[in-house]
Amino acid sequence: MKITEVKVFVCSPGRNFVTVKIFTDAGLYGVGDATLNGREMAVVAYLQEHVAPCLIGRNAHDIEDIWQYLYKGVYWRKGPVNMAAIAAIDMALWDIKGKAAGLPVYQLLGGKSRKGVTLYAHASGETIEDTLDKAEQHIKQGFKAVRLQCAVPGLNVTYGVLGDKADYFELQGSRPLPPEEEWCTQKYFNMIVELFQQARARLGNNVHLLHDVHSRLTPIESARLGKLLEPFGLFFLEDASMAENQDNYKVIRQHTTVPLAIGETYNTIWDCKDLIQNQLIDYIRVAATHAGGITALRRIADFASIYNVKIAPHGAPDLSPICFAAHMHLNIWAPNFGIQEFVGFGNAHSARIFKHGFEVKDGMAYLNDAPGLGIEFDEEAAQEYPYKRSYLPVSRLEDGTVWNW
Structure with missing residues (x-):
């Protein structure tokens, strides 16, 4: 079962969410969450420019190999942007595998x-x-x-x-x-x-x-x-x-x-x-x-x-x-x-x-x-709620020193 397309969506129904949808030649698709609050578009660019092209043609069943490829294969490991992108791909592949097996992921x-x-x-x-x-x-x-x-x-x-x-x-x-x-x-x-x-x-x-x-x-x-x-x-x-x-x-x-x-x-x-x-x-x-x-x-x-x-x-x-x-x-x-x-x-x-x-x-x-995973993502509805740039707060002590928020 080959991956044919990877689509990335950004919507803001009250909060910004980044959603990945992976399609296969078997007609099955899966969804994953790649939201990184306050840095959403960094993950979007990473997914679209660097991750998605590497997945086309790969076997959607090879979850572990794809995870290792995206983690070890970039040399620059870890980090919130990288790991949020990997997470979304991983969730979507588990979603696909469950649908192919006719079983919920927990099984x-x-x-x-x-x-x-x-x-x-x-x-x-x-x-x-x-x-x-x-x-x-x-x-x-x-x-x-x-x-x-x-x-x-x-x-x-x-x-x-x-x-x-x-x-x-x-x-x-x-x-x-x-x-x-x-x-x-x-x-x-x-x-x-x-x-x-x-x-x-x-x-x-x-x-x-x-x-x-x-x-x-x-x-x-x-x-x-x-x-x-x-x-x-x-x-x-x-x-x-x-x-x-x-x-x-x-x-x-x-x-x-x-x-x-x-x-x-x-x-x-x-x-x-x-x-x-x-x-x-x-x-x-x-x-x-x-x-x-x-x-x-x-x-x-x-x-x-x-x-x-x-x-x-x-x-x-x-x-x-x-x-x-x-x-x-x-x-x-x-x-x-x-x-x-x-x-x-x-x-x-x-x-x-x-x-x-x-x-x-x-x-x-x-x-x-x-x-x-038991959840569906409505692409058309998502388009009605465009992305809005947003930040989490910054904390300072009373003397003005930047502190942990």
């Missing part, structure tokens, strides 16, 4: 390890009360796990809390450039313990609570935070600190027993190898779109399982529903699956473009048995 991976995929929802508010009101709404809908984020008093904007803004496009105004946000660690510490004290008092002990620091603390500050939050039994603390130097997490680990999660910006197994094998984390949060697709994430999951580390794939709204589909198949299969981040399936505009049969009930997501 090709080895079948189900569980009946459904446990999700965690986001509760983000301008005040602690607002955050907990939203958490209660999710719990009433059946969610057993909720991430809590609250605006920090004294800061103009806080990660995860957009106020009256619908998305990052609105933050940028009429001139799309990166919005800048202030950060103050002390003001954050003044709020964060109170948030979780009130959360446990109001929500009880039968709901899992999570929190994302988004890498704004130094390792010793994260260690302090972990100790302060231990009494509230967090499911995990996400991105407590940057870990480009993976030894940073030794500092955090030796001071707190709060479970640690990281990985959404990682592109290969090498980015998280030491964290996993030294058991410095409990959950690895790589996304299929940003870490090389299903083939690569399966390899990471297997490696992590040796060290009792679970997968908890990134599920931000800048990953398309195709990425969510890839995660669903990996999550239902992986024996060391932990939890899946879930922010919904987008808006009504997105639903016109990405069509699927996934069901969410009582805080769990369920797959149907459609062949392949």
